[in-house]
Amino acid sequence: MNVFKIAWRSIQHRGLGSLLTIISMALGVMMVVTVLTVHGMVSRAFNDNSNFGYNILVGARGGELQLAFSSVYYLASPVENVPYEYYLAFCDQQTRNRELKNSIAWAAYEHESSALKLASGGSSQETPSLLDAVFEQSFVLQQESRIGVNSGGLHDGWTHTAVPINLGDFWVDEQTGAAYRCVATKPDFFTKMVISIDPEKKFAFSQGRCFEEFNQEHGHYEAVIGETVARKSGLKIGDTLQPTHGDPNAPDSHIHETDFHIVGILERTGTANDRALFLNMEGFFLMEGHAKTLEDDSVLGKAAAARERKAREEFEEFEGAADANADPESTIAGAVDQMSQVDADNRSGSRWLEPLQLEKREVTSILVRTIVADDGTDTVGFILPAVINEGGLETTLDWSPFRPEKAQKAAQAINPVMTVTSLFSSFVDPIRWVLLALTLMICVVSAIGILVGIYNSMSQRRHEIAVIRALGASRQKVMGIMLCEAMLMALLAGLLGWAAGHGLNAALGPLIEDRTNVQVGFFDFAPKIPLANFWGGQFLPNWAMEWAISPEFLVVPGMILLAILVGIYPAISAYQTDVSKSLGK
Numbered sequence: 001m002n003v004f005k006i007a008w009r010s011i012q013h014r015g016l017g018s019l020l021t022i023i024s025m026a027l028g029v030m031m032v033v034t035v036l037t038v039h040g041m042v043s044r045a046f047n048d049n050s051n052f053g054y055n056i057l058v059g060a061r062g063g064e065l066q067l068a069f070s071s072v073y074y075l076a077s078p079v080e081n082v083p084y085e086y087y088l089a090f091c092d093q094q095t096r097n098r099e100l101k102n103s104i105a106w107a108a109y110e111h112e113s114s115a116l117k118l119a120s121g122g123s124s125q126e127t128p129s130l131l132d133a134v135f136e137q138s139f140v141l142q143q144e145s146r147i148g149v150n151s152g153g154l155h156d157g158w159t160h161t162a163v164p165i166n167l168g169d170f171w172v173d174e175q176t177g178a179a180y181r182c183v184a185t186k187p188d189f190f191t192k193m194v195i196s197i198d199p200e201k202k203f204a205f206s207q208g209r210c211f212e213e214f215n216q217e218h219g220h221y222e223a224v225i226g227e228t229v230a231r232k233s234g235l236k237i238g239d240t241l242q243p244t245h246g247d248p249n250a251p252d253s254h255i256h257e258t259d260f261h262i263v264g265i266l267e268r269t270g271t272a273n274d275r276a277l278f279l280n281m282e283g284f285f286l287m288e289g290h291a292k293t294l295e296d297d298s299v300l301g302k303a304a305a306a307r308e309r310k311a312r313e314e315f316e317e318f319e320g321a322a323d324a325n326a327d328p329e330s331t332i333a334g335a336v337d338q339m340s341q342v343d344a345d346n347r348s349g350s351r352w353l354e355p356l357q358l359e360k361r362e363v364t365s366i367l368v369r370t371i372v373a374d375d376g377t378d379t380v381g382f383i384l385p386a387v388i389n390e391g392g393l394e395t396t397l398d399w400s401p402f403r404p405e406k407a408q409k410a411a412q413a414i415n416p417v418m419t420v421t422s423l424f425s426s427f428v429d430p431i432r433w434v435l436l437a438l439t440l441m442i443c444v445v446s447a448i449g450i451l452v453g454i455y456n457s458m459s460q461r462r463h464e465i466a467v468i469r470a471l472g473a474s475r476q477k478v479m480g481i482m483l484c485e486a487m488l489m490a491l492l493a494g495l496l497g498w499a500a501g502h503g504l505n506a507a508l509g510p511l512i513e514d515r516t517n518v519q520v521g522f523f524d525f526a527p528k529i530p531l532a533n534f535w536g537g538q539f540l541p542n543w544a545m546e547w548a549i550s551p552e553f554l555v556v557p558g559m560i561l562l563a564i565l566v567g568i569y570p571a572i573s574a575y576q577t578d579v580s581k582s583l584g585k
Helices: 003-013 015-050 064-071 084-088 093-100 104-119 130-147 227-233 281-286 297-315 329-348 379-389 392-397 416-456 458-470 475-516 551-575 579-583
Strands: 056-060 159-166 169-172 179-185 205-208 222-225 260-266 276-280 365-370 411-414
Touching (some): 015 416, 056 064, 056 379, 104 130, 416 475
Parallel strands (some): 222 260
Antiparallel strands (some): 056 411, 169 179
């Protein structure tokens, strides 16, 4: 009979004691495998999510982590909002022209232009004089230059893609009570932004299409939902949803009486976007409570006074400026009244056809992807945040006196990849090492159990060992039997613990997915790590350092090695057994 068979018979002979020792070791292995697998999968998801489709995140000044968690992972409440003009600072001329002309300032400019024409008698002249034409052109250029419709944004030259988002609303599933974050954005989020830059991965729809800013059938009220939301809530194309204003658990929250029509379902992205609902930003702005009021007397008073003085100075250059039809006070009142009437008309219909005026808009944050330098490096992505943090964006607020006085004037820009990496290295990694240390201690204690179990049985087994020796077994073979017994127990415990660990992963999978959006199943293994990163890896040959292996595949061999170490002492005791004395007992 060979050494392994004798060792196995010895384990069977001490059935209960061996079983308890194996179970205690298996529990330690299970904990190690679970920690390695779950932490590895979550780490990989964080690293994958750290490769965003943008490299700068602009939001209200405050904590960098809160900005990242709220705007990247939709896990925290946003600090504050920033003016919509900050988004325009990253837009090209065409986009700015379209956006700026939807403003009270532009409406006021058009009123002033009409008033000047009336004051100069332009409406009654079949052929305007050259002076009238020159002045009118000069006035147009002056106003357009002041508003900035003929120029790109402040940082347009450095911007590849910029998309604003708005947070604050939730959608609550009536069946389960689960609350999902609503993210208001523009179609550019899906058509121009990407999931990751390197490699570039675009958004795709498993069903339907991207929402439109305005649709003849649904107006401004279209939505797209993430894969997780669709799977868990049962929402489908054609359904409608009503967002809840603010935190659903807050006493002042309420459900908006506005139906958003679901027109698309995203394919799984493996990011926080899977558990979000995306609303058309134009419809989001038009819901009650989302528009910033302009009824601050100090703002309108200053605006009206400034406009009136400017208009009177310009009117004095014309003869007959006293025409009653050109009352300069009407330029401000007319613009504001016109916009108020638009709001009233909008809210009286089933669909609000006119978008909200620019001065009444704010955004939570802006996702910016910068251009790549000629040498292929992300130089702009590292330099531009420092420029923004110096306060340069505030200059973009000067064009309109109708902007709310209480609008957030302080913005910060962060590199989300660096922020998330810093979080992971500062908080998550230490927790992982603590958990691993605790589980390894369990394994060590279990291994000592092998030592105690085998050593305590030595007094009962000395006669057995003496018989084996008398039958011709050498001291080395007896020592090998003891070591094989420890190795077999460690192997059984390791395999049982490995299977139990993956079974625990499968059981915890739904909970982990709910909390982190990371799927963990029975056959998911801890991500591979290069051998150079292990202890002693720096002494390996260069060709071996590039090899990578999942650390959980080292657990069972490690347990066997540990069992050999703790089994050496009982094996030496067996080696030193006196045959003549033991046979007589």
